[in-house]
Amino acid sequence: MTTIEVRDVHQQFETFEALKGIDLTLNEKRIGIVGSNGSGKSTFARLLNGLLVPTRGEVLVDGLDTAKNGKAVRRKVGFVFQNPDNQIVFPIVEEDVAFGLKGLKLPAAQRDALVEEVLDRYGLGAFRYHPSHALSGGQKQLLALAGVLVTRPDCIVFDEPTTLLDLRNARKVSRVISELEETVIIVTHDLKLLENFERVIVFDQGKVIADDEPSRALSHYVERMQ
Numbered sequence: 001m002t003t004i005e006v007r008d009v010h011q012q013f014e015t016f017e018a019l020k021g022i023d024l025t026l027n028e029k030r031i032g033i034v035g036s037n038g039s040g041k042s043t044f045a046r047l048l049n050g051l052l053v054p055t056r057g058e059v060l061v062d063g064l065d066t067a068k069n070g071k072a073v074r075r076k077v078g079f080v081f082q083n084p085d086n087q088i089v090f091p092i093v094e095e096d097v098a099f100g101l102k103g104l105k106l107p108a109a110q111r112d113a114l115v116e117e118v119l120d121r122y123g124l125g126a127f128r129y130h131p132s133h134a135l136s137g138g139q140k141q142l143l144a145l146a147g148v149l150v151t152r153p154d155c156i157v158f159d160e161p162t163t164l165l166d167l168r169n170a171r172k173v174s175r176v177i178s179e180l181e182e183t184v185i186i187v188t189h190d191l192k193l194l195e196n197f198e199r200v201i202v203f204d205q206g207k208v209i210a211d212d213e214p215s216r217a218l219s220h221y222v223e224r225m226q
């Protein structure tokens, strides 16, 4: 199981400090990240697989520094964006999933089998040769997830996976996430998503203000928001 160590992390965007000294060790199977708008959650999430490197401090994934080993880190930790349109880059569904496998240089037959398996798993098998842009919002979110899962990361970071979805699709994506064997870290405003999680971390103005089992952490958050 992947362990992510975040040590004295600061993130400065020009004159604005979005994260102000974060120290955390993440090694639970299910971790939720909550907090008000602009509190630094997405910034924090993007640090976890080296999409962003901290301006001060360090992030280590199984001992690998994200600032020095970005590629190896991203093989361990996948990232699913809030808006799947930011993640889906190929015009045809199967091409998009296959792209994630490109670096592995697999024989074509093995690559095709992996693509088929992951599409079937998320009910997208019938859409294999369809244009990616013609999928519904929920299907796009699942395609984005398929494209990450096919590379078999140990841990997946989701940035608000249900925010853009209607209730039915949000439930579907939420069920898919709950069934994942991989370690899951979710940034969300949808507190229902965090039922049965092991740990919830609450951000406020670039700092961690609570870090606890979900019911205690969430009641702290709700109190703070009043």
Ligand SMILES: Nc1ncnc2c1ncn2[C@@H]1O[C@H](COP(=O)(O)OP(=O)(O)OP(=O)(O)O)[C@@H](O)[C@H]1O
Binding pocket: 013, 014, 016, 018, 035, 036, 037, 038, 039, 040, 041, 042, 043, 044
């Ligand atoms: N690339 C950037 N350049 C400048 N400022 C940035 C950049 N990225 C984030 N910020 C700022 O950092 C702060 C934290 O942003 P972040 O997206 O991490 O918040 P968040 O907690 O995810 O918010 P939300 O719930 O609204 O998605 C915000 O004030 C934002 O404007």
